[in-house]
Amino acid sequence: MAFRESLNRLIRFSVVAILFxxxxxxxxxxxxxxxxxxxxxxxxxxATKDNGAGVPWNAAHEYCTGLRLGDFSDWRLAxxxxxxxxxxxxxxxxxxxxxxxxxxxxxxxxxxxxxxGDVWNFYFAYGGQSPSGTSGHAxxxxxxxxxxxx
Numbered sequence: 001m002a003f004r005e006s007l008n009r010l011i012r013f014s015v016v017a018i019l020f021x022x023x024x025x026x027x028x029x030x031x032x033x034x035x036x037x038x039x040x041x042x043x044x045x046x047a048t049k050d051n052g053a054g055v056p057w058n059a060a061h062e063y064c065t066g067l068r069l070g071d072f073s074d075w076r077l078a079x080x081x082x083x084x085x086x087x088x089x090x091x092x093x094x095x096x097x098x099x100x101x102x103x104x105x106x107x108x109x110x111x112x113x114x115x116x117g118d119v120w121n122f123y124f125a126y127g128g129q130s131p132s133g134t135s136g137h138a139x140x141x142x143x144x145x146x147x148x149x150x
Contacts, residue, residue, distance in 0.1 A: 033070045037099045038149060042085060047075070047145040049102050054140035057119050057132070060109040064145040075145040077111035080129060082146060083122035095124035107141040 037046050051063050060077060067075040078086075086098050095103040106125035113119050118131035121141050132139035 034100075036070045036072075037101060039086070039099060042082070043149050044078075044082060045070075045072070045147045045149045046086075046099065046101055048100050050104055050108065050142035050144045052104050053142075054105060054107075055143065056140055057109050060141065060143035061111070063143040067145050069145070072147055075147050077109055078144060078146040080110040080112040080120040080122060083108060083110055083144070084127075084129070087122070087124060087127045089127055096127070097124045101144070103142060103144070105142050108144045109141045 035048055037048050038044070039046060047067065047069055051060065055063070064075045064077050067073075069075065086101070088096050088098050090096075091098070095106050097103060103124055106123050108122050108124065110120045110122060114131045116131075118133055121130050121132050121139070123129070132141070
């Protein structure tokens with residue numbers, strides 16, 4: 001009988017903790033994984049870490065489209081607008097990116113191309129954007145992968 005009472009108290013405590021913390025996702029991470037963060041403002045799901053090294057755009061594109069994370073396989077490079085929406089100038093960290101996302105460098109490739117075929121980069125150190133060539137080693141930046149939550 002004492003065991004059953006203890007078990008009931010533990011269950012009640014767990015339910016209260018889940019409700020207090022904003023749901024199961026707050027306790028266990030998005031999609032059951034701390035490797036994924038769902039942006040509450042946009043509904044997009046983000047990998048919480050970039051690829052960890054500067055790579056040309058083609059390699060960044062391949063990295064994201066080949067990523068398998070949290071039982072999802074539809075990852076992609078973010079648009080320049082999606083990256084801009086993650087920037088917050090008020091944050092007091094080196095790379096001013098919202099959420100629990102960790103970057104290994106400020107410069108991140110986007111999936112948005114210019115009319116000339118160059119690709120936009122976003123700089124999380126200061127919120128800037130610039131186009132860069134995609135061929136050869138003309139540029140290297142990080143791959144930060146995103147997917148649309150369905």
